[in-house]
Amino acid sequence: MNTQRTPFVGSNWKMNTNAQEGFALIDAIGGLMQDGGVDVAVFPPFPYLMGIGERIKGGILLGAQDIWHNGNGAFTGEVSAEMLNDCGVNTVLTGHSERRHVIGESDELVNLKTKRVLESGLTAVLCIGELLEEREAGETDAVNERQIRAGLAGISEEQLGKVVLAYEPVWAIGTGKTATPEDAQNAHAAIRALICGMYSPAAGGAMRIIYGGSMKPSNAGELMAMTDVDGGLIGGASLKADDFYGIIEAARGSLVG
Ligand code: 13P
Numbered sequence: 001m002n003t004q005r006t007p008f009v010g011s012n013w014k015m016n017t018n019a020q021e022g023f024a025l026i027d028a029i030g031g032l033m034q035d036g037g038v039d040v041a042v043f044p045p046f047p048y049l050m051g052i053g054e055r056i057k058g059g060i061l062l063g064a065q066d067i068w069h070n071g072n073g074a075f076t077g078e079v080s081a082e083m084l085n086d087c088g089v090n091t092v093l094t095g096h097s098e099r100r101h102v103i104g105e106s107d108e109l110v111n112l113k114t115k116r117v118l119e120s121g122l123t124a125v126l127c128i129g130e131l132l133e134e135r136e137a138g139e140t141d142a143v144n145e146r147q148i149r150a151g152l153a154g155i156s157e158e159q160l161g162k163v164v165l166a167y168e169p170v171w172a173i174g175t176g177k178t179a180t181p182e183d184a185q186n187a188h189a190a191i192r193a194l195i196c197g198m199y200s201p202a203a204g205g206a207m208r209i210i211y212g213g214s215m216k217p218s219n220a221g222e223l224m225a226m227t228d229v230d231g232g233l234i235g236g237a238s239l240k241a242d243d244f245y246g247i248i249e250a251a252r253g254s255l256v257g
Pocket residue numbers: 012096168172173174175176212213214215233234235236237
């Protein structure tokens with residue numbers, strides 16, 4: 001972690017919890033929170049956004065797992081930026097691997113959604129990462145570059161200030177297999193160099209690049225100790241308040257250590 005950048009730690013609940021469990025989780029996280037140093041966001045399922053938003057405390061940001069790229073209209077089943085704003089949402093995930101590889105979202109759709117998030121004054125957490133076969137073929141950096149160039153197409157340097165990049169190698173998500181700190185650092189450094197080239201050294205230096213994929217309290221510290229790892233996006237381990245808070249503490253610890 002570079003202390004010039006505020007760490008970002010996100011809790012992606014995916015399609016988990018019921019209302020009661022979600023409320024208990026946000027209450028427990030809120031109860032543990034201490035001020036400062038780390039940006040913390042939770043991404044509950046859509047139906048619970050308002051309820052969670054009413055209970056959220058401790059400076060935690062409310063996030064959404066997805067968005068539709070058009071304004072309100074005839075898009076059955078979708079959720080607009082207007083609705084997310086209305087629910088108090090501050091941050092939106094785009095390009096999550098499950099949306100790319102399970103639901104079938106293209107780079108172009110991810111770009112439209114990311115632009116919509118930014119045009120609506122929200123923060124985008126743009127997720128990228130390679131499949132196992134792409135990693136084994138030595139294509140990690142090329143896949144990340146393609147997803148970043150496509151995902152950020154048409155996005156200005158000023159807008160980039162409201163983008164967080166989440167490197168989530170698909171083979172590490174929900175599998176218990178984590179990238180080694182060195183592998184994560186190599187990928188993150190390549191991503192930062194790409195942003196420096198696409199925009200400017202200042203933009204690349206300011207960009208928060210967070211890691212996702214089986215992050216837990218026991219490995220968060222060593223991952224976030226890497227210069228270019230600026231936080232985490234956590235699925236499974238973030239469904240337990242103590243584990244999620246342990247990761248937040250690891251982020252805070254990496255600032256002083
Ligand atoms: P896991 O932490 O369960 O591997 O999920 C990572 C992820 O996809 C976060 O968005």
